Amino acid sequence: GAVVSQHPSWVICKSGTSVKIECRSLDFQATTMFWYRQFPKQSLMLMATSNEGSKATYEQGVEKDKFLINHASLTLSTLTVTSAHPEDSSFYICSPKAQDYGYTFGSGTRLTVV
Amino acid sequence: QKEVEQDPGPLSVPEGAIVSLNCTYSNSAFQYFMWYRQYSRKGPELLMYTYSSGNKEDGRFTAQVDKSSKYISLFIRDSQPSDSATYLCAMRVGGSARQLTFGSGTQLTVLP
Numbered sequence: 001g002a003v004v005s006q007h008p009s010w011v012i013c014k015s016g017t018s019v020k021i022e023c024r025s026l027d028f029q030a031t032t033m034f035w036y037r038q039f040p041k042q043s044l045m046l047m048a049t050s051n052e053g054s055k056a057t058y059e060q061g062v063e064k065d066k067f068l069i070n071h072a073s074l075t076l077s078t079l080t081v082t083s084a085h086p087e088d089s090s091f092y093i094c095s096p097k098a099q100d101y102g103y104t105f106g107s108g109t110r111l112t113v114v
Numbered sequence: 115q116k117e118v119e120q121d122p123g124p125l126s127v128p129e130g131a132i133v134s135l136n137c138t139y140s141n142s143a144f145q146y147f148m149w150y151r152q153y154s155r156k157g158p159e160l161l162m163y164t165y166s167s168g169n170k171e172d173g174r175f176t177a178q179v180d181k182s183s184k185y186i187s188l189f190i191r192d193s194q195p196s197d198s199a200t201y202l203c204a205m206r207v208g209g210s211a212r213q214l215t216f217g218s219g220t221q222l223t224v225l226p
Binding site for chain 1: 204222
C-alpha cells in the first residue's frame with residue numbers, strides 16, 4: 001500500500017519555459033499534499049502545503065506565482081514551475097498524506113534549467 | 115538556530131560496524147519522530163517511526179527518543195554496504211497532517 005508515482009524523474013528545460021511535475025497516489029487518497037525542494041547535500045525544505053480542493057499554503061520565501069500547485073483531486077497534485085530560471089534547478093519531491101497512512105514520498109524530480 | 119540539528123558527516127565505517135546517528139531539536143512540541151533513508155536522487159523512505167520517548171527496534175535498526183534531552187538516535191547494527199545512503203531525521207507536532215521538519219541529513223558510507 002501507499003504507492004506514490006512522481007513524474008518526470010528528470011527534466012531539462014530552457015530558461016523562461018514552464019515545467020509541470022505530477023504526483024499521484026496510486027492506491028490511497030491524499031487529503032494533504034506537501035511539496036519539498038532539496039538542493040544538493042541539503043535537507044528537504046517545505047515549499048507548500050495543499051489540501052484537496054483548496055488553495056495551497058506557501059512557506060515564507062516561496063513565490064506562489066512562480067510555483068503553481070494544483071491539488072484538484074485526492075489522487076493527483078501538480079507543481080508547475082513557471083518561467084524557470086537556472087536558480088530553480090533543484091530536486092523536487094512530493095509527499096502525499098492520507099488519514100490512515102504515514103508520510104509517503106514520491107521518488108523526486110530533478111529539474112535542470114539551462 | 116535551526117529547529118532540528120543533525121551532523122551532516124560524512125560518516126564512513128567498515129562493514130559490520132555499529133552506526134550511531136543523532137539529531138537534536140529545540141521545539142518541545144515535537145511528539146512524533148522519524149528516520150528516513152535517502153539514496154542519491156531518490157525520495158526518502160521511512161525506516162523508523164516513534165511516538166514520544168522510548169526505544170523501538172526493527173531488525174538491525176533501533177530508534178531512541180529522549181524528549182527530556184530533546185535528542186533522538188538511530189542505531190544500525192551489522193552495517194552493510196547497502197546501508198550507504200543519507201539518513202534524515204524528521205519530526206512533527208501532534209495533530210493530523212502536520213508538516214515534517216527535517217534534519218540536514220547524515221551521509222553514511224559502509225565500506226566492504
